[in-house]
Amino acid sequence: MKAYKVYAINDGTVIDHIPNAKALKVIDILGLENKGILTIGIGFSSAKMGKKDIIKIENKYLKKEETDKISLIAPSATINIIKGGQLKEKRKIELPGEYKGIIKCLNPNCITSVKDVKTRFKIVGRSPLVLRCHYCERIIKSGEVEIL
Numbered sequence: 001m002k003a004y005k006v007y008a009i010n011d012g013t014v015i016d017h018i019p020n021a022k023a024l025k026v027i028d029i030l031g032l033e034n035k036g037i038l039t040i041g042i043g044f045s046s047a048k049m050g051k052k053d054i055i056k057i058e059n060k061y062l063k064k065e066e067t068d069k070i071s072l073i074a075p076s077a078t079i080n081i082i083k084g085g086q087l088k089e090k091r092k093i094e095l096p097g098e099y100k101g102i103i104k105c106l107n108p109n110c111i112t113s114v115k116d117v118k119t120r121f122k123i124v125g126r127s128p129l130v131l132r133c134h135y136c137e138r139i140i141k142s143g144e145v146e147i148l
């Protein structure tokens with residue numbers, strides 16, 4: 001693994017290839033403020049992306065629900081799992097087939113707005129992202145996404 005200008009971590013997760021200036025948004029949706037040591041790099045040069053952001057999270061490995069959330073903001077991101085100072089796993093963020101309990105349905109009459117039902121959204125368009133509510137079929141475009 002390439003050495004970055006920010007210090008290396010021994011155990012945890014590195015989220016790389018985040019679009020520039022989106023790192024803080026990623027931290028926000030993951031609820032990582034005040035949850036341990038974070039290193040944030042903003043505006044690194046990237047051959048592929050021009051500029052990119054990087055987040056290092058010590059002693060934490062992301063759950064599927066968390067990488068699903070990241071896919072809403074940074075679908076190009078890569079996840080690096082570091083254990084004992086070694087890169088153990090590197091994977092790309094993947095758009096899930098369905099987002100469960102992550103996105104708010106904007107239809108106030110939807111059963112998920114009225115009752116305690118987990119929202120479910122299917123992906124109907126990928127670039128740009130377009131989602132459809134499983135229950136009321138309301139279409140939500142990427143600019144309208146509200147994360148729960």
Ligand SMILES: [Zn+2]
Pocket residue numbers: 105106107110111112133134135136137138
């Ligand atoms: Zn709905």
